[in-house]
Amino acid sequence: MGKQLIIGSNGQVGTELLSALRAKYGKENIIASDLKEPKSPIEGPFHILDAMDKTAIHAIVKENDVDTIYLMAAMLSATAEKMPDKAWGLNMTSLFITLDLAKEGLIKKLFWPSTIAVFGPNSEHVMTPQHGILEPTTVYGISKLAGEQWCAYYQRRYGVDVRTLRYPGLIGYKSAPGGGTTDYAVDIFTKAVHEGQFTCFLSAERTLPMMYMDDAIAATLQLMDAPKEQLKTYVPYNLASLSFSPEQLAKEIKVLIPNFQISYEPDFRDEIAASWPESIDDSAARADWNWSPKTNLSSMVALMLEGNKSLSKV
Numbered sequence: 001m002g003k004q005l006i007i008g009s010n011g012q013v014g015t016e017l018l019s020a021l022r023a024k025y026g027k028e029n030i031i032a033s034d035l036k037e038p039k040s041p042i043e044g045p046f047h048i049l050d051a052m053d054k055t056a057i058h059a060i061v062k063e064n065d066v067d068t069i070y071l072m073a074a075m076l077s078a079t080a081e082k083m084p085d086k087a088w089g090l091n092m093t094s095l096f097i098t099l100d101l102a103k104e105g106l107i108k109k110l111f112w113p114s115t116i117a118v119f120g121p122n123s124e125h126v127m128t129p130q131h132g133i134l135e136p137t138t139v140y141g142i143s144k145l146a147g148e149q150w151c152a153y154y155q156r157r158y159g160v161d162v163r164t165l166r167y168p169g170l171i172g173y174k175s176a177p178g179g180g181t182t183d184y185a186v187d188i189f190t191k192a193v194h195e196g197q198f199t200c201f202l203s204a205e206r207t208l209p210m211m212y213m214d215d216a217i218a219a220t221l222q223l224m225d226a227p228k229e230q231l232k233t234y235v236p237y238n239l240a241s242l243s244f245s246p247e248q249l250a251k252e253i254k255v256l257i258p259n260f261q262i263s264y265e266p267d268f269r270d271e272i273a274a275s276w277p278e279s280i281d282d283s284a285a286r287a288d289w290n291w292s293p294k295t296n297l298s299s300m301v302a303l304m305l306e307g308n309k310s311l312s313k314v
């Protein structure tokens with residue numbers, strides 16, 4: 001078996017994916033890479049790597065006998081709205097570099113995350129189906145929808161084994177999120193633990209699909225392990241777990257921190273969130289590769305509060 005390369009291993013998902021893959025396959029077999037050194041030193045191979053540098057990616061793949069890439073580098077929804085051309089450049093260029101590596105037979109398998117942002121205001125908002133209306137309004141959503149279509153094209157036309165999940169908003173405490181609309185549901189825990197209050201940039205009732213990070217990592221590993229013949233939909237799979245509004249989340253936090261206060265100052269991100277689904281139909285993932293999430297709302301809240309408290313003790 002060849003080695004596996006994570007591009008964007010310092011990011012919110014990359015950090016936790018790196019730990020999970022290294023625990024499963026051994027640290028020497030998982031190559032980490034990112035634009036900058038990780039904030040705290042990590043054991044095992046790490047390379048400084050720009051996700052848009054084709055020559056450098058080719059060199060790492062060849063020198064390390066890499067057969068699988070996880071392309072986790074991307075610009076998320078809120079940041080992408082501030083620099084649409086850069087977001088498009090990063091999200092698409094990095095995808096083509098890795099798809100072409102697979103097309104040329106230099107790697108065997110590629111994981112590329114997609115998102116609920118591929119949906120738009122005309123999509124069904126409740127239990128949104130995998131193949132419904134896809135009319136995203138953000139540059140992030142447009143880039144991910146285009147990317148999904150390119151992945152499907154490379155799979156059909158060139159037989160590339162590329163696997164894609166539409167992640168909901170991901171909630172974890174081990175790594176900081178970067179520029180997403182769903183990230184209020186991460187920041188709220190840090191503020192609840194340290195300040196006892198939070199000002200939310202979404203409105204109180206804005207319900208979004210969400211997931212605890214451990215479930216997202218488990219889904220990623222499970223999809224990558226699934227035999228190819230089992231994947232009927234192939235690209236992309238809807239993925240679901242939780243669904244809640246800021247108001248409902250705050251209520252759960254108050255169960256454990258009774259004095260917690262939340263206030264609302266919705267900004268442009270509320271409009272982005274309004275265009276996205278409230279809940280997702282992930283029946284294809286459940287049927288094809290046996291997906292099912294483990295963490296419910298109250299256990300997620302308890303884990304996030306505990307996690308944030310333990311970090312502040314370090």
Ligand code: SER
Binds near residue numbers: 114167183
């Ligand atoms: N978490 C992403 C964002 O908010 C959505 O996939 O941009």
